[in-house]
Every structure is written in C-alpha cells, then in structure tokens.
Amino acid sequence: MTESNPTVERPLFCRFNIIAGIFITIGLWLTYLRFTGGLGAVSNLDHYNPWGFWIAFDLLCGVALAAGGYTTAAAVEIFGMKKFHAALRPAILTGFLGYSMVAFALLYDVGRPWRLPYPFVVSPGVTSVMFEVGACVALYLTVLFLEFSPTALEWIGAKKLRRIAVRLTVLLTIMGVVLSTLHQSSLGAMFLLVPSKLHPLWYSPYIPVFFFVSSIAAGLSMVIFEGTLAHNSFKDKMDEQHLKSADHIALGFGKGASFVLAAYFAIKVFGVALGNNWHLLGTNYGIWFLVEVFGFILLPCFLFAIGVREQNVKLIRWTAFLTVLGIVVNRLNVVLICFNWQLPADQRYFPHWMEIGISIFVITVGLVIYRFIVTRMPILYEHPDYKKTH
Amino acid sequence: MNEYIHTLQEFMTQTKGMLYLLSAGYLISFVAFWRFLHGRDKEDNPKVQAKK
Amino acid sequence: MSSTSRRNFMKWITVAGTAAILPKGAKAHGQFDGYPNSYGVLHDTTLCIGCRSCEAACNEVNDFPQPEKPFDDKSVLDEKRQTNDKCYTVVNKYEKDNNAKSPVFRKFQCNHCKEPACASACFVGAFTKTPEGAVVYDATVCVGCRYCLIACPFYVPTYEYDEALEPRVMKCTMCHPRLLDGKLPGCVEACPQGALTFGKREDLIKTAHERIRKHPDRYIDHVYGEKEVGGTNWIYLSGIPFEEIGFHASLGTTPAPELTSGALSMVPIVIGVWPALLGGIYVMTQRKEKIAAEEKAEAVKNAVDATQATANEEMKKASEKAKQNKEKAVEKAVKEALDKATKQSGKESS
Numbered sequence: 001m002t003e004s005n006p007t008v009e010r011p012l013f014c015r016f017n018i019i020a021g022i023f024i025t026i027g028l029w030l031t032y033l034r035f036t037g038g039l040g041a042v043s044n045l046d047h048y049n050p051w052g053f054w055i056a057f058d059l060l061c062g063v064a065l066a067a068g069g070y071t072t073a074a075a076v077e078i079f080g081m082k083k084f085h086a087a088l089r090p091a092i093l094t095g096f097l098g099y100s101m102v103a104f105a106l107l108y109d110v111g112r113p114w115r116l117p118y119p120f121v122v123s124p125g126v127t128s129v130m131f132e133v134g135a136c137v138a139l140y141l142t143v144l145f146l147e148f149s150p151t152a153l154e155w156i157g158a159k160k161l162r163r164i165a166v167r168l169t170v171l172l173t174i175m176g177v178v179l180s181t182l183h184q185s186s187l188g189a190m191f192l193l194v195p196s197k198l199h200p201l202w203y204s205p206y207i208p209v210f211f212f213v214s215s216i217a218a219g220l221s222m223v224i225f226e227g228t229l230a231h232n233s234f235k236d237k238m239d240e241q242h243l244k245s246a247d248h249i250a251l252g253f254g255k256g257a258s259f260v261l262a263a264y265f266a267i268k269v270f271g272v273a274l275g276n277n278w279h280l281l282g283t284n285y286g287i288w289f290l291v292e293v294f295g296f297i298l299l300p301c302f303l304f305a306i307g308v309r310e311q312n313v314k315l316i317r318w319t320a321f322l323t324v325l326g327i328v329v330n331r332l333n334v335v336l337i338c339f340n341w342q343l344p345a346d347q348r349y350f351p352h353w354m355e356i357g358i359s360i361f362v363i364t365v366g367l368v369i370y371r372f373i374v375t376r377m378p379i380l381y382e383h384p385d386y387k388k389t390h
Numbered sequence: 391m392n393e394y395i396h397t398l399q400e401f402m403t404q405t406k407g408m409l410y411l412l413s414a415g416y417l418i419s420f421v422a423f424w425r426f427l428h429g430r431d432k433e434d435n436p437k438v439q440a441k442k
Numbered sequence: 443m444s445s446t447s448r449r450n451f452m453k454w455i456t457v458a459g460t461a462a463i464l465p466k467g468a469k470a471h472g473q474f475d476g477y478p479n480s481y482g483v484l485h486d487t488t489l490c491i492g493c494r495s496c497e498a499a500c501n502e503v504n505d506f507p508q509p510e511k512p513f514d515d516k517s518v519l520d521e522k523r524q525t526n527d528k529c530y531t532v533v534n535k536y537e538k539d540n541n542a543k544s545p546v547f548r549k550f551q552c553n554h555c556k557e558p559a560c561a562s563a564c565f566v567g568a569f570t571k572t573p574e575g576a577v578v579y580d581a582t583v584c585v586g587c588r589y590c591l592i593a594c595p596f597y598v599p600t601y602e603y604d605e606a607l608e609p610r611v612m613k614c615t616m617c618h619p620r621l622l623d624g625k626l627p628g629c630v631e632a633c634p635q636g637a638l639t640f641g642k643r644e645d646l647i648k649t650a651h652e653r654i655r656k657h658p659d660r661y662i663d664h665v666y667g668e669k670e671v672g673g674t675n676w677i678y679l680s681g682i683p684f685e686e687i688g689f690h691a692s693l694g695t696t697p698a699p700e701l702t703s704g705a706l707s708m709v710p711i712v713i714g715v716w717p718a719l720l721g722g723i724y725v726m727t728q729r730k731e732k733i734a735a736e737e738k739a740e741a742v743k744n745a746v747d748a749t750q751a752t753a754n755e756e757m758k759k760a761s762e763k764a765k766q767n768k769e770k771a772v773e774k775a776v777k778e779a780l781d782k783a784t785k786q787s788g789k790e791s792s
Contacts, residue, residue, distance in 0.1 A: 038604045038609060040603035046603070047526065047591060078724045080727035109587075110585050110588075111585065111586015111602075111605075112584070112586045112607075112609070119565045119566050124566075125565040125568075127706075131565035134565060170724055171424055175417070182709060182712055189706075190589070194593060196595050197592075397571060398474045399571060409710045413710050413714075424721065
C-alpha cells in the first residue's frame with residue numbers, strides 16, 4: 001500500500017463483480033452439462049474437427065500470450081536490464097495465471113481429464129510432439145509457481161523461505177527460457193504431422209520457429225497491454241517506482257517487439273519461398289495470408305518503430321494491442337481457419353456458443369484471481385520490508 | 391533391446407525415450423554445476439566478504 | 443599379450459559390445475520394412491456391388507446397435523456417409539455420367555498403416571501396430587485428447603462425443619482378436635463378391651499388380667496404399683481415378699513419424715545448449731555490471747579527489763592571501779605607529 005495513492009473502495013456489487021458473477025454462474029452450469037452430457041452436449045466438435053475453439057483460443061492463444069513471463073524475466077535477470085524491473089512481477093503473475101488457466105481449460109477439452117498425468121506416470125508416448133508439450137508445460141508451471149512464490153511469501157511474512165526462493169531466481173529464469181522455447185515451438189510442431197490438412201501457406205517446416213519467435217512478440221506486447229489495463233484499474237496500488245517506469249517500459253519493450261516482428265515478418269516470407277507457394281498468394285486464403293503478414297506483423301513492426309522514434313507511448317500501447325490481436329489471428333488460422341481448408345463448407349467447424357461461454361468462464365476466473373492478488377500482494381509495489389533486496 | 395526393430399515408430403520410441411532420459415539428467419546436472427560454479431560468490435558467503 | 447594386440451583386443455571388444463547393445467536393424471530413416479508376414483486386405487472396387495454385407499457383418503462382430511435403416515436398404519447409398527462412433531465401416535457409391543464403369547462402390551475403414559500417424563501422435567501410446575498388421579487401440583490409457591483424429595490423413599478415427607465419463611476413440615480393428623484366432627475379419631468373410639481378399643501384405647501387392655497386368659483396361663495402373671504415407675496394410679484397386687472414389691490423391695509417401703522427427707530432434711539440442719548460452723550471457727552481464735560499477739566508483743573517486751584538490755588549492759590561495767593581507771595590515775600598523783611616533787617626536791623637538 002502506498003502513502004501517495006489512496007486505496008480505491010471496491011464495493012461488493014461493483015460492475016466487475018456483477019459481470020464476473022454472471023459469467024461464473026453460467027460457467028458452472030456449463031461445467032455441469034459438460035460432465036453429464038459429454039463433449040457433444042456443449043460443443044460443435046465432430047470427427048473431422050476434433051479440435052475447436054478451446055484448443056485454438058484457450059490453449060494456443062493462452063500459451064502464446066502468457067509468454068511475457070519468460071521474456072521479461074530473461075530481460076531483467078539474464079540480460080541485466082534492471083530498468084524494466086517494475087514489469088517483472090506483473091509479467092510473472094500473468095504467466096503463472098495464464099498457464100494455470102490453460103491447464104484449467106484443458107480439463108474441459110480432453111475426454112478424461114483425470115488421466116492427464118498418464119503420459120508421465122503410466123504410459124509415455126515419446127514419439128508424440130504433444131508429449132513434449134505436456135512435459136514442458138507441466139515443468140514450466142512449476143517454474144512459474146516458484147518464480148511467483150517470493151511475492152506470496154512476502155505477503156505472509158515468511159522471511160527465510162522467501163530468501164531461499166529469491167536465490168533460485170537466475171536458475172529458474174534459465175529453465176523458464178529453455179522450457180518456453182521448447183513448448184512454444186512444439187505447439188506449432190504438432191501441426192507438422194498434417195501436411196494434407198493445413199493450408200500450404202501456413203504449413204511449413206519452419207512452423208516451430210514461427211511459433212517461438214511470435215511468442216516473444218506476443219509476450220512483450222502483452223506486458224505493454226496489461227500495463228495499460230492495470231494502470232486504468234489498479235493505479236492506487238502502484239508505487240512511485242512503478243508509475244515512473246511505466247513509460248520507459250513501454251518504450252523499451254516496444255523497441256524490442258519491433259525487432260522481433262521484423263524477424264518474424266522475414267521468416268514468414270522465407271517460408272513462402274521455401275515452399276515455392278508464391279502462386280497461392282492470389283487465392284482467397286492467399287489474400288488472408290497477406291492480411292495476417294502485412295496487417296498484423298509488418299504494420300505493428302513499423303508502428304512500434306515510429307512510436308519509439310517519436311517517443312509516442314500512446315501509439316506504442318495501441319500497437320501492442322494490434323500485435324496481440326495478430327497473434328490470436330495466427331493461432332486461429334493454424335488450428336481452425338486454415339486447417340481442413342479443403343473440406344466442403346458443410347463439413348467445416350464453427351464454435352458452439354457454449355464453447356465460447358466456457359472460455360469466457362475460464363478467463364473470468366483468471367481475472368478474479370489476478371485482481372485478488374494484485375490488490376493484496378506486492379506486485380505493483382515493493383513490500384516495505386523487502387525494498388531493494390531483489 | 392536386442393529385438394529386431396521393424397518400424398520407424400518402434401525406432402523412434404526407443405531413441406526419443408533414451409534422449410528424454412538423457413536430457414532430464416543433463417538439466418539436473420546443470421543445476422548442480424551452476425551451484426558449484428557460484429558456490430563462493432560474495433553475496434552468499436560472509437567469509438569471503440570479510441576477507442575483502 | 444603385447445601392447446598392440448591388447449589394444450586391438452580392447453578395440454574389438456568395444457565395437458562388439460556396442461553392436462550388441464545397439465538395437466539391431468537400426469537403419470537409416472525410411473529403411474524400415476515393417477513386420478514380415480503381416481496381413482492385409484486387398485479391396486478391389488471393380489468387384490464391389492454395394493450390397494453392404496460387410497457393414498452388417500462388422501456391426502454384428504462388434505456388437506453395435508442396429509442403425510436406423512437396415513443394412514439391406516440400398517437407398518442409404520444415395521448419400522455419402524462417414525464412419526462414426528457406432529460404425530467402423532461404410533460403403534459409398536460414386537456415380538459418374540456417361541461412364542461405363544459407373545457406379546463404383548468403395549468400402550471405407552481404417553487402412554492400418556505401416557507407420558500409423560495415430561500411433562506417432564498419441565502421447566500415451568494408446569495405438570500399437572501389431573505384427574499381424576492390425577493397428578489396435580487401448581482405451582485403458584486414452585486421455586481423450588483427440589490428436590489421433592487430427593493426425594490421421596484419412597480421417598478414420600471417430601470419437602464418442604456423447605459419452606460423459608468414458609469416451610473412446612472408435613475405429614476399425616481389422617478384427618485383431620479374430621486374426622489371433624485364425625479367423626478372417628468379419629467384413630472379408632461376409633463379402634459375397636470377393637471384393638475383399640485377405641492375405642499377407644506382400645502377396646496382396648503382387649496379386650494386385652498381377653490383376654492390373656492381366657486386365658489393363660479394367661484397372662487404373664496404381665495400387666493405392668502400396669506407398670502412400672509409407673504404405674498401408676489395406677490396399678486398393680480401382681477402375682476410375684482414385685480421387686473420384688473418395689481417396690486423397692496426393693498424400694505423398696512420407697511416413698507420419700518422419701514428419702515430426704526433425705522437430706523432436708531439436709529438443710535435446712535446446713536442452714543441451716540453451717542453459718550454457720543463457721548462463722554465459724548472465725555471467726557476462728554480471729561482469730559488465732561489476733566493471734561498470736568499478737569504473738563508476740573510480741570516476742566518483744577521481745571527481746571527489748579533483749574537487750578536494752581544487753578546494754585545497756583555493757584554501758591555500760586564500761590562506762596565502764590572508765597572510766599577505768595580515769602582513770600588509772601589520773606593515774600598515776607599523777607605518778602608522780612610526781608616523782605617529784615621528785609626528786610625536788617632531789612636535790616635541792619644536
């Protein structure tokens with residue numbers, strides 16, 4: 001709590017609580033339907049389209065957008081960019097909650113969620129890329145939990161435990177980058193198995209690299225984006241250092257994102273050349289590919305660069321939102337829109353409203369927990385007992 | 391390990407399985423190596439600090 | 443033993459030992475021949491009349507519920523049907539105007555690939571390619587992720603979406619338990635026209651090419667499944683182009699596990715190299731910070747010293763000046779005193 005900013009009163013029936021309450025109530029009812037009627041009762045999934053909105057959005061987008069954790073931690077702890085320190089705890093929290101919500105959403109999608117530990121303790125299918133994704137995500141969740149633990153330990157005053165947790169920081173950060181590289185790229189690599197089902201402009205031996213590089217841009221942009229949202233909602237919780245460095249973080253991360261997007265644009269073009277797929281650019285899917293590459297990759301690359309040059313923080317914040325949107329578009333393309341592209345229209349998939357309802361439920365739960373933590377634990381401010389000890 | 395391997399699937403099951411075990415072993419060893427390397431660092435070791 | 447022959451002995455022991463430990467038949471990719479003597483089925487679509495006896499037999503063998511329309515109802519063939527979680531096989535009719543070979547009937551079911559994509563994709567190893575040729579599914583480990591449905595290039599596996607607690611992946615089993623009993627798959631046994639021939643895969647391929655050779659006008663010169671996706675145990679003959687009877691014509695010959703093998707091979711490299719790389723960057727960053735801190739401290743010290751020196755200079759000058767002023771003041775006082783004394787003595791003398 002800071003002396004400079006007074007605490008905002010958050011009444012029980014404020015707008016956020018009411019809306020969250022409605023979504024959670026609907027979500028609980030949909031949960032009941034899901035586990036009494038099966039997947040068919042709450043989704044439009046079928047034998048030709050076994051993966052739908054949950055996999056495309058909750059899982060793939062969720063993992064990509066939670067990448068701010070490893071990128072910020074690497075920037076601060078490994079590359080020594082101490083000036084971004086104020087962004088670190090919010091990014092780790094988002095990463096931890098993001099991956100937790102991904103795991104939570106997965107409980108709805110798989111047919112027998114209680115068997116999720118099976119690949120590790122009963123029968124490992126080591127030839128499967130998904131095995132590697134599962135192992136890395138499970139380990140990374142542990143890493144994120146440990147990276148988050150100093151915050152919680154400060155909150156409950158466990159000084160000795162906290163010191164042990166803090167000493168692990170650099171090692172955890174290294175493990176986090178290793179595990180993130182692996183699972184971010186492998187989520188894309190899963191689709192290497194289906195050259196006949198994914199449109200040639202998106203199917204490429206480079207998919208794992210596309211997914212990994214874009215996850216960095218996604219992470220950097222999400223940190224900027226969330227910083228903007230947190231500033232609107234939780235300004236009263238922010239201490240002076242946090243408020244002062246907000247613009248510096250936006251400029252710094254915007255510059256980084258500009259670089260990464262430039263690289264991502266280049267390798268996407270190289271991918272077209274590698275497959276010799278230039279002639280496809282004139283088709284409907286080709287035009288959509290150009291929209292994704294020019295509108296959601298090259299454009300934000302330039303806008304970030306302009307924002308940095310002109311020191312225009314507002315432009316950077318809007319560009320961050322555009323980039324996040326672009327990552328979502330790309331993941332939806334790979335899993336839903338450009339997958340099964342050859343099937344006739346009556347065999348294509350569109351989500352059931354209940355699938356979207358459950359996704360909104362999962363996100364709402366995540367936001368409620370985020371708000372609980374941010375309003376009580378030292379995320380947006382430094383705990384007075386531990387100033388300058390990390 | 392001496393049975394004839396008939397399919398690529400079988401081959402990959404063996405090799406990838408072994409690689410996962412080796413990778414896990416390496417990661418654990420790296421943690422130990424890291425702690426060994428930084429064992430006498432100033433921040434953690436008051437003796438060294440006093441020496442200076 | 444002399445040292446050279448002992449060295450040779452050690453060398454050969456090491457080679458022999460390594461060779462003994464390494465799995466035999468570990469050839470380069472793409473040179474795995476599959477299980478010898480595994481069985482398959484040759485489906486000659488030119489012989490199929492669409493009687494659906496195979497569908498009925500499959501339904502009975504697997505104890506599925508009776509479908510809405512009975513199996514002797516030919517009107518169902520007017521629509522293209524898919525398999526589903528209560529039906530492992532369907533026969534579809536393909537008509538083409540002004541074609542003497544029309545209509546063509548084709549039975550669809552799992553192709554029991556030599557290198558199954560479902561087995562490669564499954565992260566709990568629920569699919570196994572048996573030595574008999576059948577690709578079988580183990581529901582006791584299945585988590586229900588449905589990656590196998592994604593992976594299969596033929597869209598074969600189906601899922602029990604209406605099962606709340608124990609949903610399974612459903613697909614043709616090639617009647618594997620019956621095979622172990624020395625029996626034929628239900629569909630093969632029921633076919634009255636000989637459109638389905640059971641036998642060793644190698645023999646069936648020879649048979650298929652023999653038929654093409656003997657009746658070149660009857661058949662397209664291609665045995666589907668001989669090489670597609672690395673080869674399948676169900677192979678097909680057709681009188682009209684395969685893409686016209688529901689086959690994917692350009693699946694390529696790469697077996698499924700090879701498609702992800704490259705990406706999986708990078709995993710140990712990342713695990714091996716990244717920690718050293720990142721650890722190294724960390725150490726270099728720390729060193730840079732330490733040197734920067736030292737240089738800063740040095741610069742601060744120099745600045746302080748310089749300031750001190752300047753201050754000392756100033757003080758020295760000031761004290762010099764003060765001394766001079768004092769001397770001047772003393773001189774002046776002395777002079778004044780002398781003047782006064784002179785005046786006094788002058789006054790006295792006059």
